[in-house]
Structure formats: structure tokens, C-alpha cells
Amino acid sequence: MKAAVLHEAKSPLQIEDVQVSKPGSREVLIRTVACGVCRSDLHFVDGAFPHPVPTVPGHEAAGVIEAVGSDVAHLKVGDHVITFFTVFCGSCEMCITGRPSLCIDPSTRRPADAEPRLSLANGTPLAPFLNLSAFAEMMLVHENACVTISKEMPLDRAALLGCAVITGAGAVFNDSRVRPGESVAVIGAGGIGLAAINAAKIAGAGTILAIDPMPEKRELALKLGATHVMDPSSETIVKDVLKLTGGGVHYAIEAVGRPNTAELAWNILRRGGTATILGMIAPGGNVSLPGPTFLTGKKIQGSLLGSTRFPIDMPRLVQMYLEGLLDLDTMVAERIKLVDVNDALEKLRDGHSVRSVIEFT
Numbered sequence: 001m002k003a004a005v006l007h008e009a010k011s012p013l014q015i016e017d018v019q020v021s022k023p024g025s026r027e028v029l030i031r032t033v034a035c036g037v038c039r040s041d042l043h044f045v046d047g048a049f050p051h052p053v054p055t056v057p058g059h060e061a062a063g064v065i066e067a068v069g070s071d072v073a074h075l076k077v078g079d080h081v082i083t084f085f086t087v088f089c090g091s092c093e094m095c096i097t098g099r100p101s102l103c104i105d106p107s108t109r110r111p112a113d114a115e116p117r118l119s120l121a122n123g124t125p126l127a128p129f130l131n132l133s134a135f136a137e138m139m140l141v142h143e144n145a146c147v148t149i150s151k152e153m154p155l156d157r158a159a160l161l162g163c164a165v166i167t168g169a170g171a172v173f174n175d176s177r178v179r180p181g182e183s184v185a186v187i188g189a190g191g192i193g194l195a196a197i198n199a200a201k202i203a204g205a206g207t208i209l210a211i212d213p214m215p216e217k218r219e220l221a222l223k224l225g226a227t228h229v230m231d232p233s234s235e236t237i238v239k240d241v242l243k244l245t246g247g248g249v250h251y252a253i254e255a256v257g258r259p260n261t262a263e264l265a266w267n268i269l270r271r272g273g274t275a276t277i278l279g280m281i282a283p284g285g286n287v288s289l290p291g292p293t294f295l296t297g298k299k300i301q302g303s304l305l306g307s308t309r310f311p312i313d314m315p316r317l318v319q320m321y322l323e324g325l326l327d328l329d330t331m332v333a334e335r336i337k338l339v340d341v342n343d344a345l346e347k348l349r350d351g352h353s354v355r356s357v358i359e360f361t
Contacts, residue, residue, distance in 0.1 A: 001017070003015070013135070020136075028075050029065070030139040032063040033155040035061040035062075035360075037348065059083075063155065073143070082162050084310055086101045088108070109131070135358065153322065164190075164194075164195050167192045168191070169317060171255075185251070186200070186210050187212075188256035189212035193255035197224050202320065208227045209226065211241075246270075255279055265277065266293070272297040274298070332355050
């Protein structure tokens with residue numbers, strides 16, 4: 001199959017022929033139909049987060065099951081599925097306490113002495129990328145790295161649910177549990193931030209504030225449900241938010257991944273408010289919070305994939321889209337082919353693009 005291979009951080013991906021193994025126990029082979037190009041991919045491609053190479057990036061995908069291995073319980077050939085990179089075992093403490101996004105049980109991976117799932121044409125093993133390696137025509141994954149969805153759902157939009165949407169929407173529905181009339185500020189109006197804004201609208205939030213330096217992204221935020229927009233470069237941004245919201249927001253959701261934006265999320269909270277940090281703050285980055293502000297009862301928390309319960313939440317999000325509540329169409333900036341992946345990554349570096357979606361024939 002064809003795949004986009006990263007041989008070295010800070011270098012372009014190479015479109016190459018890659019060998020894919022046959023499905024083993026509890027594994028499924030998926031024909032990739034669509035894959036979003038996410039800023040998280042860029043973090044690894046650019047070396048902000050180290051990763052073994054060579055590897056095939058990509059982690060926000062949807063497709064159709066082509067083959068199943070032994071002991072696969074709930075999936076069959078022909079099923080339409082969304083993949084997610086935090087594959088869960090189903091039996092560890094994190095899983096049985098309702099936090100499958102935090103599962104790190106090694107039983108979902110192939111043993112070190114087993115044949116690699118992917119390898120280059122010359123036999124060199126490819127390091128698994130976030131359990132998926134989705135910039136490829138096929139994905140070979142554990143059965144608990146995907147969930148079946150309705151065949152009415154367009155797969156080019158379903159792919160977005162695999163990272164951006166479950167992260168942003170999950171931060172609203174699961175981490176924050178926003179109630180009607182409450183105020184929400186979202187810092188960063190990329191794919192994750194826009195999903196959070198849309199989810200806040202669905203949840204019935206009163207004030208929904210989008211904070212982003214790009215005018216075009218602020219316009220998209222208004223289309224997806226924001227009631228107000230602001231530019232974070234303003235020297236009075238904190239004062240402006242506090243004035244607009246009568247003392248700060250109930251919930252601040254950070255979707256950028258920088259220390260200063262995490263600190264901004266904290267500073268614009270009202271007393272007793274909660275900040276949820278979704279962005280990937282690179283190794284070495286530290287967040288500084290004034291000690292006395294903890295006496296205001298404010299809370300700050302991290303989140304991975306919006307604390308999503310994948311088999312439950314993903315089909316519900318699909319239904320929200322089919323019923324016209326969840327707007328995924330606006331989030332897609334362009335549809336491209338695999339050979340255009342480096343151009344899509346460059347647009348992410350520029351900060352103007354929302355989501356490029358790779359379509360596979």
C-alpha cells in the first residue's frame with residue numbers, strides 16, 4: 001500500500017510503498033477512506049515531541065473494515081468505523097472506572113518479538129504512530145482502537161471525530177459538564193477549539209467566547225456558535241473578558257498548547273471556575289499560576305481526547321451530526337490527496353488552515 005513515511009523529524013514525509021501484516025488476534029484491517037491532518041501530527045513531524053522513526057504519522061481517520069483476525073468480538077468485514085489513538089484494553093483500572101482514554105495497557109500492542117504491523121518495502125519495521133499510522137491506504141489496529149458507526153455518516157466528516165471533535169466536544173460534555181446558561185471561553189479556534197465551541201452551543205451555554213488571533217478563524221467560530229470573539233494579542237484581553245462576563249467565565253478551554261494560553265485560561269475564570277487544558281504543551285514548557293489565586297476556588301485540569309468513552313460517545317456524536325446539531329462541514333477547509341500531505345502540514349505551520357482532510361480512493 002501507499003503511505004506517507006517520516007524518516008526523520010523536521011523533514012518532509014515521503015510517499016512510499018509499505019508492507020502491511022495480516023490481522024492477528026483481536027486485530028482488524030481497515031481500508032482508510034479519510035484522514036484529517038491534525039496539529040498533533042505536526043508536533044511529531046517537527047520534532048516538538050520525540051517519536052521513533054521511521055514511522056507513518058496520522059491519527060484522525062475513518063474507513064471500512066476489510067479483514068478481521070481471530071477473537072474479534074464486535075466487528076465484521078464491511079463495517080464503517082472511526083479510529084482513535086488511545087486504544088483501550090477494557091479491563092485495567094482506567095477502563096473499568098470509565099476512563100478508557102487513559103488506558104496504557106500493553107496488551108493492545110503486538111509483542112516486541114512479533115512481526116511488525118507495518119514495514120518498509122525493504123523489510124525495515126515502522127514504529128507504530130499513536131497505535132494507528134493513518135496516513136496510509138490501510139490501517140492495521142487492535143479492535144479496541146475503532147468503533148462501528150452508522151453507514152449514513154459520511155466518512156470524510158466522520159474522520160474528524162477521531163481526534164479534533166471528540167477532544168473539543170468531550171471537554172465540554174465530559175470534562176466541564178457545561179449546563180444551560182453558563183459561560184464558556186475557548187482559546188484557539190482550530191479544529192479542537194471549533195468543536196468545543198459547537199458543543200458549548202449544543203449544551204446551551206449562554207456566553208460562548210472564542211479567543212484566536214486569526215480573523216478568519218474568529219469568523220468560523222461565530223458561524224459555529226460563538227456569541228463573542230476576541231483577539232488574544234490585546235494587552236487588555238483578561239480585563240476585557242472579565243468585563244464581558246461579569247467577573248470571568250465558568251469554564252475556559254485551552255486548545256493551543258502553550259504555557260501562556262494555559263495561563264490565560266486560568267486568569268479569565270470567575271471564582272470557582274474550571275480551566276481544561278487540551279493543547280499539547282511541548283516538553284520543557286511550564287505553566288505558572290499565582291499562588292493566592294487558588295484561594296478563589298478555581299480549578300485547572302488536563303484532558304486527553306476529552307475524557308471520551310469511545311463506544312458510547314462517538315455514535316452519539318455521529319447522531320448529532322445526522323440530526324443537524326453538530327456542524328462538521330464548516331470545519332473542513334479542503335479535501336486533498338495523500339501526495340499533498342506536506343502542503344497541508346505547511347498550512348498548519350502558518351496557522352490559517354482549520355482542517356485538511358486526506359481522501360483515499
